[in-house]
Amino acid sequence: MAISALQAALIAAWVAIVESRIIGYTLSGFLRFTAVGTGLVVGLIMGNVPQAMIIAATIQLVYMGVIAPGGTTPSETVVATAVAVPVALASGMAPEQSIAVAVPVGLLASYLVSFRFFINSLITHWVDRLAEELNDRGITFASIILPTIITISLFFPSVFVAVYYGAPLIDSFLKTIPASVLHALTVVGGSLPALGIALTLAVIGRRDLMVFYFLAYFVSLILKPLNVNALVYAILGGIAAYLYVALYYRSALEENNANSENVSSGEEPQYEKESLPQNELKVTEKDLKMTWFRWWLTVEVPHSFERLQALSFQWAIMPVLRKLYGKNPEELKEAYKRHLVFFNTQGTWGGAPILGITLSLEEQRARAIAKGEEAPDPNIINATKVGLMGPLAGIGDSVEWSTIMYLLIAIALPWAKSGSAMGALFPLILFPVITYAYGYYFLRMGYRLGRESVSVLLGGEKIKTLITGLSTLGLFMMGILTSNYVSVSTPLKWTISGKVFELQAILDKILPGMLPLLTVLLVYWYFTKKGLKVLKVLGWMVVIFFILGWIGVL
Numbered sequence: 001m002a003i004s005a006l007q008a009a010l011i012a013a014w015v016a017i018v019e020s021r022i023i024g025y026t027l028s029g030f031l032r033f034t035a036v037g038t039g040l041v042v043g044l045i046m047g048n049v050p051q052a053m054i055i056a057a058t059i060q061l062v063y064m065g066v067i068a069p070g071g072t073t074p075s076e077t078v079v080a081t082a083v084a085v086p087v088a089l090a091s092g093m094a095p096e097q098s099i100a101v102a103v104p105v106g107l108l109a110s111y112l113v114s115f116r117f118f119i120n121s122l123i124t125h126w127v128d129r130l131a132e133e134l135n136d137r138g139i140t141f142a143s144i145i146l147p148t149i150i151t152i153s154l155f156f157p158s159v160f161v162a163v164y165y166g167a168p169l170i171d172s173f174l175k176t177i178p179a180s181v182l183h184a185l186t187v188v189g190g191s192l193p194a195l196g197i198a199l200t201l202a203v204i205g206r207r208d209l210m211v212f213y214f215l216a217y218f219v220s221l222i223l224k225p226l227n228v229n230a231l232v233y234a235i236l237g238g239i240a241a242y243l244y245v246a247l248y249y250r251s252a253l254e255e256n257n258a259n260s261e262n263v264s265s266g267e268e269p270q271y272e273k274e275s276l277p278q279n280e281l282k283v284t285e286k287d288l289k290m291t292w293f294r295w296w297l298t299v300e301v302p303h304s305f306e307r308l309q310a311l312s313f314q315w316a317i318m319p320v321l322r323k324l325y326g327k328n329p330e331e332l333k334e335a336y337k338r339h340l341v342f343f344n345t346q347g348t349w350g351g352a353p354i355l356g357i358t359l360s361l362e363e364q365r366a367r368a369i370a371k372g373e374e375a376p377d378p379n380i381i382n383a384t385k386v387g388l389m390g391p392l393a394g395i396g397d398s399v400e401w402s403t404i405m406y407l408l409i410a411i412a413l414p415w416a417k418s419g420s421a422m423g424a425l426f427p428l429i430l431f432p433v434i435t436y437a438y439g440y441y442f443l444r445m446g447y448r449l450g451r452e453s454v455s456v457l458l459g460g461e462k463i464k465t466l467i468t469g470l471s472t473l474g475l476f477m478m479g480i481l482t483s484n485y486v487s488v489s490t491p492l493k494w495t496i497s498g499k500v501f502e503l504q505a506i507l508d509k510i511l512p513g514m515l516p517l518l519t520v521l522l523v524y525w526y527f528t529k530k531g532l533k534v535l536k537v538l539g540w541m542v543v544i545f546f547i548l549g550w551i552g553v554l
Helices: 005-020 025-033 036-046 049-062 077-091 095-132 136-164 166-174 179-191 193-204 207-226 230-256 285-298 310-325 329-338 347-370 378-417 422-449 452-459 461-485 503-510 514-530 534-550
Strands: 493-496 499-502
Touching (some): 005 025, 005 036, 005 136, 025 077, 025 378, 025 422, 036 422, 049 095, 077 166, 095 136, 095 534, 136 310, 230 378, 285 422, 329 347, 378 422, 514 534
């Protein structure tokens, strides 16, 4: 099966659009970090959705747990998938062998992302000059449109060449590889899902809840002959999480908070539900909705090494700043400039409430200036932003990207493994919708409560309970994935007195599924002791399992 120039161009265009991040924060993030969405698109372009989904699901297991703290990832999953899936379809290689293509391609693509950040850094000083001129159209072009064009210009030709010219070369190369090497590559492909699962366990970081991982693993082994689907397992995990939270965790939390009386101890402040005031120097509901949409749409578009998300933050609140300070050009200019300084946080759990708090503070300052009163120090606004970036980013990365996103993927992955498009559509639709909705809620809460909203997010009882429940369900589903999709076994056998002894059968009698479980736990142990050195672990796993497969131990 040959790949046409049109097919290669369509695949390259898809990757370029996703990498530009102009289609929304959590939508583009989902497509960048995961394989199933791109697998579906490539399948549609290549005319073979079922096989494309099976290959993408295999690749997805390797990339479970991949997130981008600080904006960069160790590997670009979307590029890896966009190249490996068409190559596998064209050459007829086994899904497990496609990982040998995906991994190096994803690693190389990460350098292209870094180059993109470098180029974007050159734009920031131009935006500074445009802010001095109060040139809103120029700021929009330099902050949003130009970075999008740059990214598309980088990724479209790179991916086109890799898909169109690389596929025939790889196909020819595979035909010359000995059977023992192909077997070794299959062994590597079967073992690498342990890396993604262990990474997810480490990122969730709840050792106190690991019992649910083991519970799910052994329940899945017991129920495997019944071919129980993922939705049933998700329901079982949800029940287990609910029972744990309802019967143990919440009562323990209430006991800990019994003597506390302030917001930070877990009591969430109540705020007025009346509609927001509607006058010239007030931020309205419409303003909040517009600000959230502009932020969500472009958070990562002008991302650069120098200022990271500063340009998108300024662009998101630019219309409201003009509304508040429009009659005072000098104050408007200063407002533009103070929001072009370094800013970086998680877009939903961090960016949304910080945007709300910032709008509230800017509103207070604008009203004071209009009345001729002493205005709040503008340095307080930036100090507040800087002080909140880190704590809120930590909770956002762990809850949104590491737990909610991969939980939805874990539920849908068996569908993808069976070749169903639902394996991509289920998380692809739900994740952006859910995150967009609660992101706007956080922004609105930040505006109404000011800095108190941070106490709700970081210390509120409901938030703690929600995070614990999601973590429990996430660990449960990782146990299910380990049981079903980590493939590590040994063909070793020997004969004594005419009787054949198979090592795998002996291990199964001691503990069914011992080798897959041990593989995941060893990688997890390394991550907890040595840190998340993903590339180092990936390299060692490829070498070790390739050798063991090549010599026939696995």
